Amino acid sequence: MPAGPLDDSRLKAVEDFLNAGRFDDAQKRLATLASIQGLGPGVAYLSARLLFHRGRLDAESVAA
Numbered sequence: 001m002p003a004g005p006l007d008d009s010r011l012k013a014v015e016d017f018l019n020a021g022r023f024d025d026a027q028k029r030l031a032t033l034a035s036i037q038g039l040g041p042g043v044a045y046l047s048a049r050l051l052f053h054r055g056r057l058d059a060e061s062v063a064a
Contacts (some may be wrong), residue, residue: 005041
């Protein structure tokens with residue numbers, strides 16, 4: 001079965017931060033992962049989710 005975009009433990013840690021409302025920690029971790037090849041789709045998804053939680057994106061923008 002192929003791996004999904006969040007199957008990497010580093011991305012899972014960011015997801016855990018978001019789920020716990022630890023947005024500053026999530027943002028710092030995402031910044032360290034942004035340049036790692038192969039993590040792009042997961043980083044993009046988690047970045048959009050972070051921006052949504054912080055009120056920078058609305059639901060319509062996230063869906064687009």
